[in-house]
Amino acid sequence: MPAAVVVGGGIGGLAAAIALHRIGWRVTVLERAVEFGDIGAGLALWPNATRALAALGLAERVRAIAGVETAGGVRDRAGRWLSRTDNADVAQRHGWPLLMVHRAELVRALVAALPPDVLRPGSEVRAVRADGDGVVIEHQDARALADSEGAPAEHRRGRVWSDGEGVVVEHRGGRVRADLVVGADGIRSRVREQVWPEARPPRYAGCTAWRTVTGPLGGRGAEGALFWGRGERFGFAALPGGRFYCFAAAREPEGGEGDAYAGLVRRFGGWPDPVPEMLAAVPRDAVLRHDVYAMPPLATYVRGRVALLGDAAHAMDPALGQGAGTALEDAVTLAACLRSERDVDVALARYDRVRRPRTQAIVRRSARMGAASLMAWGPGVWTRNLAARLVPPGLLLRSMDPVLGWTPPEPAERDAGPAPELDGRPGSDA
Numbered sequence: 128m129p130a131a132v133v134v135g136g137g138i139g140g141l142a143a144a145i146a147l148h149r150i151g152w153r154v155t156v157l158e159r160a161v162e163f164g165d166i167g168a169g170l171a172l173w174p175n176a177t178r179a180l181a182a183l184g185l186a187e188r189v190r191a192i193a194g195v196e197t198a199g200g201v202r203d204r205a206g207r208w209l210s211r212t213d214n215a216d217v218a219q220r221h222g223w224p225l226l227m228v229h230r231a232e233l234v235r236a237l238v239a240a241l242p243p244d245v246l247r248p249g250s251e252v253r254a255v256r257a258d259g260d261g262v263v264i265e266h267q268d269a270r271a272l273a274d275s276e277g278a279p280a281e282h283r284r285g286r287v288w289s290d291g292e293g294v295v296v297e298h299r300g301g302r303v304r305a306d307l308v309v310g311a312d313g314i315r316s317r318v319r320e321q322v323w324p325e326a327r328p329p330r331y332a333g334c335t336a337w338r339t340v341t342g343p344l345g346g347r348g349a350e351g352a353l354f355w356g357r358g359e360r361f362g363f364a365a366l367p368g369g370r371f372y373c374f375a376a377a378r379e380p381e382g383g384e385g386d387a388y389a390g391l392v393r394r395f396g397g398w399p400d401p402v403p404e405m406l407a408a409v410p411r412d413a414v415l416r417h418d419v420y421a422m423p424p425l426a427t428y429v430r431g432r433v434a435l436l437g438d439a440a441h442a443m444d445p446a447l448g449q450g451a452g453t454a455l456e457d458a459v460t461l462a463a464c465l466r467s468e469r470d471v472d473v474a475l476a477r478y479d480r481v482r483r484p485r486t487q488a489i490v491r492r493s494a495r496m497g498a499a500s501l502m503a504w505g506p507g508v509w510t511r512n513l514a515a516r517l518v519p520p521g522l523l524l525r526s527m528d529p530v531l532g533w534t535p536p537e538p539a540e541r542d543a544g545p546a547p548e549l550d551g552r553p554g555s556d557a
């Protein structure tokens with residue numbers, strides 16, 4: 128039975144572990160945190176993401192813990208509608224509605240789909256190295272890592288490199304031998320840093336984002352909205368139990384600090400209804416603030432027996448709400464390629480050919496949408512808002528077909544060819 132080690136226990140890593148386990152691989156998931164969970168807020172699951180979950184046998188399980196956004200659209204800074212969308216059209220066109228789920232609840236559903244002995248929390252990867260025709264991964268217990276914080280950086284961090292036919296991952300605390308390493312360890316990926324040393328680091332996208340979930344708000348229904356201001360945006364979407372996921376972004380210098388809740392209220396507390404009501408229902412300690420970064424394009428997502436997926440490969444601006452969706456697609460596609468090809472190296476080459484053009488096109492599209500939504504120049508804002516009013520909603524939805532219409536590859540599928548360029552409408556931040 129072939130074996131894989133997945134580095135990173137977020138949405139993409141857990142989905143990859145499930146997908147590989149379902150095709151008969153022995154899987155180990157190494158997660159640095161001492162438990163599997165997620166401190167995030169909400170996220171959007173568009174039809175392409177739900178199809179990926181269906182391929183994992185989890186669509187109905189996730190549907191049961193998600194909310195369905197019934198309608199949405201874009202409003203200007205004064206609260207006037209620029210465009211409105213009936214999300215029933217999304218379901219009619221693509222077979223699944225737009226689902227909104229709490230990120231932590233999705234992670235719990237993914238964890239529950241794996242055998243407990245697959246999961247190894249508290250494991251900090253130190254190095255990846257070739258071992259004949261396989262891979263050895265060494266990792267350090269996270270508590271031992273915390274005890275070593277005073278040690279030199281090279282002793283704490285370890286190494287990951289490709290050597291010949293395989294890969295080696297070093298860590299103090301254990302050794303795992305595998306045929307494949309999946310780097311799903313996020314935008315600051317240790318695997319990418321060491322196996323792709325020439326890769327440019329993530330670049331600051333020019334904005335800071337806030338994410339939070341309100342307490343229950345009765346009688347608001349399930350309609351969402353995205354407000355476009357000048358250099359700022361604020362959106363919200365319904366979650367189960369009367370809660371709302373709120374997401375915001377603003378042009379700010381990199382590295383700002385301070386009280387996340389106070390900063391959110393200072394910027395957006397005077398915006399049109401229902402923004403003040405939403406913010407009043409947010410616990411003060413429940414606001415996450417982070418600078419937004421995007422990955423410069425990689426020349427390949429595969430090197431030797433190491434494959435990258437999710438943010439480690441293609442972190443993007445959250446404006447299209449496709450971060451989680453593309454990571455789920457990656458996981459399903461990787462397993463489909465390995466199921467179709469007996470030769471692991473051939474399968475990984477196919478994974479790269481299929482995934483890299485599509486995801487990098489979505490990264491570019493997300494960057495354009497993010498820049499438009501955070502336009503600060505007065506004439507540009509006026510032109511943007513006018514264009515949003517004039518474009519028919521049906522045309523906007525059709526323009527999203529290349530993104531939302533993704534389907535899992537069939538086992539015998541061959542090269543899909545270059546992905547079409549992707550352009551279109553805004554989505555919920557993920």
